[in-house]
Amino acid sequence: MTVAGVVRAGAGRREIDMAKLMPMKDVANALGYSESKVYQMIRRNEFPAGRKMPTGGVRWLDDEVDAWIRQTYAQAQEVRLSPA
Numbered sequence: 001m002t003v004a005g006v007v008r009a010g011a012g013r014r015e016i017d018m019a020k021l022m023p024m025k026d027v028a029n030a031l032g033y034s035e036s037k038v039y040q041m042i043r044r045n046e047f048p049a050g051r052k053m054p055t056g057g058v059r060w061l062d063d064e065v066d067a068w069i070r071q072t073y074a075q076a077q078e079v080r081l082s083p084a
Helices: 024-031 035-043 062-075
Strands: 019-022 058-061
Touching: 019 024, 019 062, 024 035, 024 062, 058 062
Parallel strands: none
Antiparallel strands: 019 058
């Protein structure tokens, strides 16, 4: 699903330009985790909660999911394999 249009800045909102809305299945796939793992991370405040849409369902902005992935990856410790 794609959102066309602009949400004006202010009151905690940000401008949205052709953002893609992602259902949980796509979010879990993008993260490489199961849906239950993502819900667990949301309950622990380790991943942002989605937004309940007026038409039903919960969705995440793809930009927010991508930003979380990039931030988490940047903070992750590099793994070095020992020579065999």
